[in-house]
Amino acid sequence: MLNKTSPFAVNLEQKCINKGLRLTDQRKVIVKLLEETIADTKFHPDVDELHKRAITIDKKISIATVYRTVKLLEEANIIDKHEFKAGKSRYEAVTETHHDHLIDVNSGEIIEFVDEEIEKLKIKIASRLGFDLVDHRLELYCKKKK
Amino acid sequence: MLNKTSPFAVNLEQKCINKGLRLTDQRKVIVKLLEETIADTKFHPDVDELHKRAITIDKKISIATVYRTVKLLEEANIIDKHEFKAGKSRYEAVTETHHDHLIDVNSGEIIEFVDEEIEKLKIKIASRLGFDLVDHRLELYCKKKK
DNA sequence: ATACTTGCAAAAGATTTGCCGCATG
DNA sequence: CATGCGGCAAATCTTTTGCAAGTAT
Numbered sequence: 001m002l003n004k005t006s007p008f009a010v011n012l013e014q015k016c017i018n019k020g021l022r023l024t025d026q027r028k029v030i031v032k033l034l035e036e037t038i039a040d041t042k043f044h045p046d047v048d049e050l051h052k053r054a055i056t057i058d059k060k061i062s063i064a065t066v067y068r069t070v071k072l073l074e075e076a077n078i079i080d081k082h083e084f085k086a087g088k089s090r091y092e093a094v095t096e097t098h099h100d101h102l103i104d105v106n107s108g109e110i111i112e113f114v115d116e117e118i119e120k121l122k123i124k125i126a127s128r129l130g131f132d133l134v135d136h137r138l139e140l141y142c143k144k145k146k
Numbered sequence: 147m148l149n150k151t152s153p154f155a156v157n158l159e160q161k162c163i164n165k166g167l168r169l170t171d172q173r174k175v176i177v178k179l180l181e182e183t184i185a186d187t188k189f190h191p192d193v194d195e196l197h198k199r200a201i202t203i204d205k206k207i208s209i210a211t212v213y214r215t216v217k218l219l220e221e222a223n224i225i226d227k228h229e230f231k232a233g234k235s236r237y238e239a240v241t242e243t244h245h246d247h248l249i250d251v252n253s254g255e256i257i258e259f260v261d262e263e264i265e266k267l268k269i270k271i272a273s274r275l276g277f278d279l280v281d282h283r284l285e286l287y288c289k290k291k292k
Numbered sequence: 293a294t295a296c297t298t299g300c301a302a303a304a305g306a307t308t309t310g311c312c313g314c315a316t317g
Numbered sequence: 318c319a320t321g322c323g324g325c326a327a328a329t330c331t332t333t334t335g336c337a338a339g340t341a342t
Contacts, residue, residue: 022316024322047306062324067307083229088306102275111275118267122286125261129248131288138284140268142277168341170297193332208299213332234331 011035012078012093019076029057030069034079037092041112044082044090084110084139100138157181158224158239165222175203176215180225183238187258190228190236230256230285246284 012031016023023031033053037043045053047066054061070091073079082090084103090110098119102111118138126133158177162169169177179199183189191199193212200207216237219225228236230249236256244265248257264284272279 022321024316026323060324064308064325065323068323071308083231085229102272102277104277105280113271113275115267115271118264118271121261121264121267122284125259125264126248126286126288127291129257129259129288130291131248131250131286132291133286133288134251135287136285138268139282140272140277140279141281142272142275142279145273145276145278168296170341172298206299210300210333211298214297217333 012038012073015078016073016076019078021072021076025058026054026061026065027069029054029061030066031073034073034091034093037079038095041092042110044092044110046088046090048088050091082137085141098136100140102140102142105141105143158184158219161224162219162222165224167218167222171204172200172207172211173215175200175207176212177219180219180237180239183225187238188256190230190238190256192234192236194234196237228283231287244282246286248286248288251287251289 012035013023013028016027016031021027030050033045033050037045047063047070050070051061051063051066054066070079070081074081074091077094079091080094082092082101084090084101086108097114099112099114100118102113103109104111122136122138123133158181159169159174162173162177167173176196179191179196183191193209193216196216197207197209197212200212216225216227220227220237223240225237226240228238228247230236230247232254243260245258245260246264248259249255250257268282268284269279
């Protein structure tokens with residue numbers, strides 16, 4: 001797994017500035033919260049979770065702003081959106097290398113993993129079918145071994 | 147790919163009977179429509195598509211019934227539900243072997259594929275992380291090669 | 293006969309949007 | 318100062334559900 005706390009890592013707020021996004025107080029709060037998904041790779045908050053945390057910092061941040069902000073950040077390629085089986089979308093900071101997810105169906109815990117072999121296979125399969133891969137998602141729903 | 151028209155194949159209506167599901171006129175219509183997903187592996191209708199087709203056969207079938215029926219069939223393991231990037235859920239008859247999906251991001255076309263190697267890898271990765279695989283999904287979003 | 297099903301419309305849950313005052317660059 | 322942003326509430330979209338009436342076994 002990539003070293004996410006490398007001295008070369010650019011924080012999310014810096015990424016926003018680089019992309020020319022206006023940094024309002026609200027956005028700073030939300031971006032800061034999403035920053036936690038870098039340190040804690042198991043943390044994939046949904047909009048509701050983000051909003052609940054955001055209002056503890058600034059109680060007048062509306063949920064509409066959270067929705068607008070995550071959409072903005074997603075379009076700017078700063079965060080990724082995931083739609084695991086469960087209804088609502090979850091977000092995490094974009095990482096340098098692609099990773100997939102293993103979801104513990106009992107606890108709901110989400111574990112990230114990287115497997116070079118499976119990444120190569122995805123490209124190979126697409127190619128075999130006459131396609132170029134532009135995006136992909138692999139989710140493993142599992143139970144802890146006994 | 148599995149031969150889906152083998153003489154041993156059981157049709158969906160028969161599967162419903164085997165599972166003891168009550169076969170109302172509405173359910174027969176919906177099940178018949180879902181049967182088409184066996185012959186045409188690229189056909190993965192959503193509830194709205196099923197309803198539009200259903201009312202051409204019996205105009206008083208409500209969309210609530212379609213929702214209730216696909217949920218019932220899914221719980222009975224007769225059909226599978228997919229949630230590709232696009233909002234609504236799509237359905238197809240359960241197949242004997244697991245397959246994954248390649249989605250053409252330009253046309254929306256869905257292509258099914260089976261790859262033994264990747265299936266083994268999924269199990270291996272889950273195992274390495276201390277888990278037993280209970281469900282999994284892999285989606286390749288692609289563009290046609292030029 | 294009895295329990296399950298259906299249609300309708302209302303409700304629910306997630307997400308988006310119009311409007312208008314306000315903050316940012 | 319001009320443009321974009323945020324808060325609020327209403328709107329939208331998909332899916333679910335309560336209820337009363339109808340139907341399959």
